[in-house]
Amino acid sequence: MIVVRALLFDTFGTVVDWRGGLISRLEEWGKSRGIDTDWPMLVDGWRMAYPPSMQRVRTGEREWAVLDVLQRESLLSLATALGIKELDDAAADEMVRMWHELPPWPDSVAGLHRLRTRYVIAPLSNGHVALLVRMAKAAGLPWDAIFGADVFRHYKPDAETYLGATALLGCQPHEVMLVASHPSDLDAAAKCGLRTCFVSRPLEYGAGRVVEAIPEAGRFDLMVDGLDELATSLGC
Amino acid sequence: MIVVRALLFDTFGTVVDWRGGLISRLEEWGKSRGIDTDWPMLVDGWRMAYPPSMQRVRTGEREWAVLDVLQRESLLSLATALGIKELDDAAADEMVRMWHELPPWPDSVAGLHRLRTRYVIAPLSNGHVALLVRMAKAAGLPWDAIFGADVFRHYKPDAETYLGATALLGCQPHEVMLVASHPSDLDAAAKCGLRTCFVSRPLEYGAGRVVEAIPEAGRFDLMVDGLDELATSLGC
Known part of the structure; x- marks a missing residue:
């Protein structure tokens, strides 16, 4: 016992x-914003970037930063890599906040x-x-x-x-x-x-x-x- | 607005x-334990000891200690001062935990x-x-x-x-x-x-x-x- x-x-x-939730929110949100991309691929890439972003904090390579900050940086790199050009600051903030809900x-x-x-x-x-x-x-x-x-x-x-x-x-x-x-x-x-x-x-x-x-x-x-x-x- | x-x-x-809650719990508990004292006076004294006990932590006079530790020390001093002799370790622990409920x-x-x-x-x-x-x-x-x-x-x-x-x-x-x-x-x-x-x-x-x-x-x-x-x- x-x-x-x-x-x-x-x-x-x-x-x-996280995966099902983000994909369904993003698909709907992308339509309303006129952003068309492979959302499941973006979400999977975003999640892949998550452990290495924390690892840089854990090793002391960078100072303490909360997850929102790390997720935002990962997202912007990924968007560039995937050729998504429509992500302004407000859009990135909205996407990062989807992890909260x-x-x-x-x-x-x-x-x-x-x-x-x-x-x-x-x-x-x-x-x-x-x-x-x-x-x-x-x-x-x-x-x-x-x-x-x-x-x-x-x-x-x-x-x-x-x-x-x-x-x-x-x-x-x-x-x-x-x-x-x-x-x-x-x-x-x-x-x-x-x-x-x-x-x-x-x-x-x-x-x-x-x-x-x-x-x-x-x-x-x-x-x-x-x-x-x-x-x-x-x-x- | x-x-x-x-x-x-x-x-x-x-x-x-805290005051009404402690007094009513202690009066009942004291009866079951055969401890007879002026419980309102003990509770008021205990509460009076609370700011100075934290002050010693705040000034660095003593190391960090959580409230249970401070309350327990204050209680034992007070019991000695008030001539309450029946407070063994278990009884003191029970009294300190009354602050949790x-x-x-x-x-x-x-x-x-x-x-x-x-x-x-x-x-x-x-x-x-x-x-x-x-x-x-x-x-x-x-x-x-x-x-x-x-x-x-x-x-x-x-x-x-x-x-x-x-x-x-x-x-x-x-x-x-x-x-x-x-x-x-x-x-x-x-x-x-x-x-x-x-x-x-x-x-x-x-x-x-x-x-x-x-x-x-x-x-x-x-x-x-x-x-x-x-x-x-x-x-x-």
Whole structure:
């Protein structure tokens, strides 16, 4: 029996559908703006640029910057590379803010409501607090607290994020579980002593596209197919 | 017309009734423990010890410590001074944790629910995140985010708290309003450029006891008698 007091959640991919959400928003928005491009390709490229942009902060190659700043820079480079010329400053801002209003997976909101009856629940995201607050209000995510990377001025998988959130919750690492659809995130949390739950999100990168292999059984404390199943597993 | 995006709330006294809540919990708890003392006097003494205990952190006389640690030390000194001999470690821990589960004022929960429909709402308290999360769950306070002093490792009225929360919300100071029943807290926020709302809580220190004089009209942006009145003033 796993006994924890708090659950931390990766958000992009684990709780919300960044790819499906962005593509559908952008297709509609592009039409209203008269911008025609391969939106799925742009979204996939934008997401690919995300880890290296944070890596430059993590290594100290550049100073601390929140995700909006990194996403905006990545977007402008990508637009140039893809020959999209219509992106002025206001358009880029609107696109960056679409990351603040992503749709939850179908099981997320109901699962979180059940989980919060017995556990403290909070995002531990590479998004910043302001982004996560907007996301929670837009999607109806009933968090007890919000941990963005800017609270720690570190991006995951830096240990400062997992241990920082654990300390702010007044917990020991073994009393906290990270819930994520990305094995690399969970591995880093496990190294810090946290418990781990892998959530399978087979549609995260689009149907049929696998970016990280499904982890083998036993690698994490729990493996579930959604947050409703997690709630059931944890007795909620 | 006042236009802000976010409201930060002092908690002890402004949102919850620390004195009434502690006295009623302690009277009951004391009976079950066979500890008989003048609980109102102990609570008033405990509250008096609170600013100087934080002051020692603020001046650098001692290292950072969360409120539970300070409250526990103050309690043990006070118990010795008052001749209460029955306080073992477990009893002191239980008493300190009573600060985590204080009752809201009658207008607090309904007022916050109305305010959160149009504004981002969060505590900005000298309590720590873990304390504030427990308080929110116990009292049903529907915060969008939680800002405890441990996020900034500074106690109010240090500017780092007001400006730190403002930055994490992605706001400019003039876009944020501090809501508090303590003029000194509001004065410090105003110096940082925040808007201010004084909430009158005439029963905070017990009926008929005035610790800070009611501020004169015009000193703060708003003056209200409760969070429901604040919601009405702000168009919620």
